[in-house]
Amino acid sequence: xxxxxxxxxxxxxxxxxxxxxxxxxxxxxxxxxxxxxxxxxxxxxxxxxxxxxxxxxxxxxxxxxxxxxxxxxxxxxxxxxxxxxxxxxxxxxxxxxxxxxxxxxxxxxxxxxxxxxxxxxxxxxxxxxxxxxxxxxxxxxxxxxxxxxxxxxxxxxxxxxxxxxxxxxxxxxx
Numbered sequence: 001x002x003x004x005x006x007x008x009x010x011x012x013x014x015x016x017x018x019x020x021x022x023x024x025x026x027x028x029x030x031x032x033x034x035x036x037x038x039x040x041x042x043x044x045x046x047x048x049x050x051x052x053x054x055x056x057x058x059x060x061x062x063x064x065x066x067x068x069x070x071x072x073x074x075x076x077x078x079x080x081x082x083x084x085x086x087x088x089x090x091x092x093x094x095x096x097x098x099x100x101x102x103x104x105x106x107x108x109x110x111x112x113x114x115x116x117x118x119x120x121x122x123x124x125x126x127x128x129x130x131x132x133x134x135x136x137x138x139x140x141x142x143x144x145x146x147x148x149x150x151x152x153x154x155x156x157x158x159x160x161x162x163x164x165x166x167x168x169x170x171x172x173x174x
Contacts, residue, residue, distance in 0.1 A: 002119045005044075005054040005066060013044050013056070013066050016104050017078075023105030028138035029165065036163035043078025045070075045100055047086060054100065055119060057112050065112045067101030069120035071127060074099070076135030076167065091128035095171060098134035098144075113143050125174060136168045148172050 005013065018038050025034050044066075048054035054068035072086030075097055089096065098120055103113055121132060135155060136144050145151075149170040156164050 001058045002055050002116060003058065004052055005049050005056045005068070007046070007049060009056055009063065009066075010044050010046070010049075012063055013102075016063060016066065017042055017044070017100075017102045020102040020104055024103070024108055024139050025137065033163050033165055036159045036161050037165050040159045040161070041077045041157070041165065042102070043100070045074070045078050047072060048099060053120075053123065055116060057116055059107060059110075059112065063104070064107035065101070065103040065116055067113075067116045067120065068099050069124045069132070070097040070099045071124075071129070072097070075133065075169065076100075089129075091130070094129075095131035095133040096124040096127070096129035098132055101140065114147065117143075117147055121172075121174070130174050132172045132174075134170050136170050138166050138168070141168050141170070144170050144172075 021034055021038055021042055048068045048070055053070055056063045057065040071089050073089060074086045078100060098117065101113065101116065124132060134144065149172045152169045152171050155167040155169055157167060158164050
């Protein structure tokens with residue numbers, strides 16, 4: 001079941017995001033990169049909850065995944081990655097964003113990510129967007145490619161502790 005995320009979900013989501021990254025990224029990033037990314041980038045973006053564009057998927061009575069779409073400028077990162085409210089995007093000229101997707105390792109590879117991405121794409125289309133963009137982590141690239149996203153460029157942000165995290169900017173046109 002897909003439902004909008006609420007502020008009461010945040011505490012659990014923070015824990016689940018860390019489990020997701022630690023459990024599903026080990027073949028793509030070093031332990032130091034994973035821990036740095038959890039500290040500096042990966043997390044809940046509360047602006048998405050305020051906007052009503054961040055969702056959770058419940059399965060077997062627990063939150064199995066979270067993710068959303070955004071009508072704002074930020075491409076990736078949680079609250080710790082930005083300082084001000086993002087400006088709104090124009091659906092006529094800008095691409096909506098797929099943001100902050102994480103699946104609990106116990107529920108990986110069960111189609112939950114696809115369900116969540118489809119819900120986000122449908123909502124973005126209903127809001128007038130015809131293009132989606134995202135900053136994909138390396139473990140997410142195969143899923144996004146399977147869903148019709150193409151890689152535009154490799155981003156390698158340097159985190160405050162000097163770790164470099166591989167991220168791929170991707171796009172899909174409806």
